[in-house]
Amino acid sequence: MEKTTYIAVIPCPGFSHLVPILELSKRLIHYHPHFHITCIIPTHGSPPTTSTAYLQTLPPNIDTIFLPPVTTDDTWQLSDPVVQINLVLTKSLPSLHNALRDLNSKTPFSALVADVFAIEALDFAKELSTLSFVYFASPAMTLSLLLHMPKLDEMISGEFRDQSEPILIPGCVPLHGRDLPDPVQERSSQAYEQFLQLGKRLYNVDGILLNSFMEMEEGPIKALTQEGGGNSNTSTNNPPVYPVGPITYNGSKQEDLECLRWLDKQPSKSVLYVSFGSGGTLSQHQINELALGLELSEKKFLWVLRAPSNIASSAYLGSKNEDPLEFLPQGFLERTKEQGLVVPSWAPQIPILSHSSVGGFLSHCGWNSTLESVQKGVPFISWPLFAEQRMTAVMISEDLKVGVRPEVDENGIVVRDEIAKVIKCLMEDEEGEEIKKRMKGLKDAAVNAVKDDGSSTKALLEVALKWTNFSGV
Ligand code: UDP
Numbered sequence: 001m002e003k004t005t006y007i008a009v010i011p012c013p014g015f016s017h018l019v020p021i022l023e024l025s026k027r028l029i030h031y032h033p034h035f036h037i038t039c040i041i042p043t044h045g046s047p048p049t050t051s052t053a054y055l056q057t058l059p060p061n062i063d064t065i066f067l068p069p070v071t072t073d074d075t076w077q078l079s080d081p082v083v084q085i086n087l088v089l090t091k092s093l094p095s096l097h098n099a100l101r102d103l104n105s106k107t108p109f110s111a112l113v114a115d116v117f118a119i120e121a122l123d124f125a126k127e128l129s130t131l132s133f134v135y136f137a138s139p140a141m142t143l144s145l146l147l148h149m150p151k152l153d154e155m156i157s158g159e160f161r162d163q164s165e166p167i168l169i170p171g172c173v174p175l176h177g178r179d180l181p182d183p184v185q186e187r188s189s190q191a192y193e194q195f196l197q198l199g200k201r202l203y204n205v206d207g208i209l210l211n212s213f214m215e216m217e218e219g220p221i222k223a224l225t226q227e228g229g230g231n232s233n234t235s236t237n238n239p240p241v242y243p244v245g246p247i248t249y250n251g252s253k254q255e256d257l258e259c260l261r262w263l264d265k266q267p268s269k270s271v272l273y274v275s276f277g278s279g280g281t282l283s284q285h286q287i288n289e290l291a292l293g294l295e296l297s298e299k300k301f302l303w304v305l306r307a308p309s310n311i312a313s314s315a316y317l318g319s320k321n322e323d324p325l326e327f328l329p330q331g332f333l334e335r336t337k338e339q340g341l342v343v344p345s346w347a348p349q350i351p352i353l354s355h356s357s358v359g360g361f362l363s364h365c366g367w368n369s370t371l372e373s374v375q376k377g378v379p380f381i382s383w384p385l386f387a388e389q390r391m392t393a394v395m396i397s398e399d400l401k402v403g404v405r406p407e408v409d410e411n412g413i414v415v416r417d418e419i420a421k422v423i424k425c426l427m428e429d430e431e432g433e434e435i436k437k438r439m440k441g442l443k444d445a446a447v448n449a450v451k452d453d454g455s456s457t458k459a460l461l462e463v464a465l466k467w468t469n470f471s472g473v
Contacts, residue, residue: 001036002414004251005468006107008100009039009135011116011367012085015051016278016368019249020137020211021115024052027247027450031457032464036107037062040099042092042118043069044084050278050346054249062330067095072221079196081387082183085117096121099446104128110467113172113209116146119201131206131470138367140212142181142245142388145169145225147238149184149199160184162271171223173399179390203237206461209247211367213456215445216374218401244457246371246446251350260351262341266300269359272381272423273352275304276364282386284308284327287414293330293419295338300428304359312385315437350436353378360426365392379403379435383414402439 007028011021018041025037041047043066055064070091079185100121103109110129114121114137115131125132136143145152152160160167160177183191202208208305211287214221224241244288263271273293276282282290294301294439307322324344325333328473333342349369352358353376361373369391383392397405406414406422426432449456 004101004107005035006109006111007035008103008112008130009037010096010112010114010118010121011039011041012115013042013046013088014081014085014278015054016270017085017115017117017137017364019054019389019441020247020368021135022058022111023216023247023249023276024196024209024211024244027460028246028464029059029061030459032468033061033087034062034082034468035464038103039064039097041065041066042088042096044072044088045069049070063101067092067099080182080189082117082194086194087224089120092119097124097438100124100128100387104130109427110470111206116198119198120207122205123222131467132204133209134202134205134208136208136347137211137314138388138422139370139392140210140217140224140393141169141172141396143202143208143241144220144223145180145184145388145391146195147202148198149196152203159187162361168197169220171219171221175221175391175394179394181388181391182386203239205239207240207242207466209460209463210241210243211247211444212243213245213308213370213449214243215290215449216442217243217248217395219399241418242463244310244456244460245430246450246456246465248368248372249349249350249373257348257351259341259343259347260355262265263302263355263357266357268356270427271300271302271355271357272297272360272366272427273349273358274349274361274362275349275369276306276383276385277366277369280364280366281309282307282314283310283314287327288329289413289416290419292330293416293423294416295332295336296416297423297427298339299423300357301336302347302352303340303342308343328466350376360423363422365389365396367392370396373444374402374439375446377439379432381406381426400438400442401433402442404435437447 011018011027022039028035042065065169070088109128109130111133112122113135114124116134116136122132147414156426160180160408165175167177171359183195186192221243224238305324307324308327350372351374358378360381361378362383363369364385366383380396380403382396382403384390384393393405396403404422406418408414448454
């Protein structure tokens with residue numbers, strides 16, 4: 001019998017960070033049943049039921065340990081999600097250190113694999129004599145930006161959003177500074193400094209597993225793996241990067257839910273699915289415009305609605321107990337009862353995207369949602385809110401051309417007419433047909449990448465071999 005290889009994985013808080021790293025773990029176990037994976041989870045408050053329900057579905061050779069929840073003050077909710085996550089991580093480090101030391105003394109780890117926002121956990125790798133790997137569950141474009149940040153920081157003065165020239169990131173389409181991730185928008189902010197330091201730290205890890213694949217992000221992936229990277233003869237000192245995606249969660253078997261039954265009754269590809277991820281929120285004004293834009297489009301819709309907030313990421317790590325339907329414009333539900341369905345707060349996204357009635361996805365361009373939609377071949381209306389979502393929106397609409405992006409007015413609002421226009425463009429115009437054809441090609445490539453002989457499976461097995469053969473630093 002093959003010797004057991006022990007791996008510790010460390011996610012950062014939030015359902016959409018926990019699931020990708022555990023889905024990666026499941027793929028590893030699938031190909032290497034002799035691996036044993038322990039997932040050590042930093043928490044803030046008690047974990048959401050979506051996370052605990054998911055954990056119950058894991059195979060026996062993946063263990064999970066919750067670290068004691070950290071406490072924060074009232075100002076926490078107002079900070080950037082990167083700062084929030086970082087704080088929870090930093091406060092969890094002592095208990096994480098204890099857990100790792102304890103486990104490593106009994107069954108020594110071959111590798112620590114941390115979510116990129118939990119990179120501080122990799123500081124313990126040396127003491128434990130293990131390899132240190134990052135799981136990067138965001139686009140290659142963002143990774144390329146992070147690794148390029150130290151240079152950009154030196155080269156560019158003033159705010160990025162005020163630059164007249166586009167920002168050039170290795171392998172990426174030129175980007176307007178205002179489409180860079182939130183932490184980069186305010187150079188004097190704590191989030192900026194943390195983002196920059198993260199970019200510098202990434203150069204010290206033994207490798208980076210990237211949840212993306214060549215056909216989707218050819219430019220940045222080539223820049224990361226061929227020109228840079230220790231896995232080729234290179235002139236730069238990028239760490240080795242392994243594209244192992246798309247890795248997504250296929251969801252548990254769904255009961256007989258109202259929204260799926262409603263979809264069953266709609267014509268093929270007629271419905272626009274509208275959702276802003278696990279925590280994205282719109283302002284009250286924007287909810288009104290979106291509602292009236294959907295109505296104006298006269299297209300079918302299935303809208304997952306969250307109560308309003310002026311902070312787009314406010315529900316990311318937990319939200320208030322409010323009924324979202326109360327925030328819709330007067331009479332909207334009655335007027336649109338034949339046209340659409342509004343689901344409060346949460347819906348089973350994968351079954352929805354897999355449903356034959358769904359023909360488009362108005363999405364906040366979170367990376368999991370983006371990959372899930374690509375795997376199901378559903379084209380986008382890209383409506384980015386926070387984090388690196390604007391970069392992903394540029395990738396979707398300008399680079400891959402598998403979606404349309406509505407214009408935002410001078411007050412930062414997408415008005416109803418613009419919403420109706422992009423919906424019609426995607427769901428009925430010729431341009432929409434071209435977008436759908438390109439999406440079909442991308443879907444096929446996504447499916448192929450994770451087949452047994454696919455490029456991403458090969459990259460994963462290359463890393464697994466390194467871990468199996470590793471015998472201490
Ligand atoms: N999700 C879901 N139902 C919802 C909202 C989100 O199942 O109503 C899942 C979605 O399928 C995806 C994740 O939550 O796997 C959201 O991750 P993403 O990276 O797209 O966005 P984030 O939540 O990080 O903003």
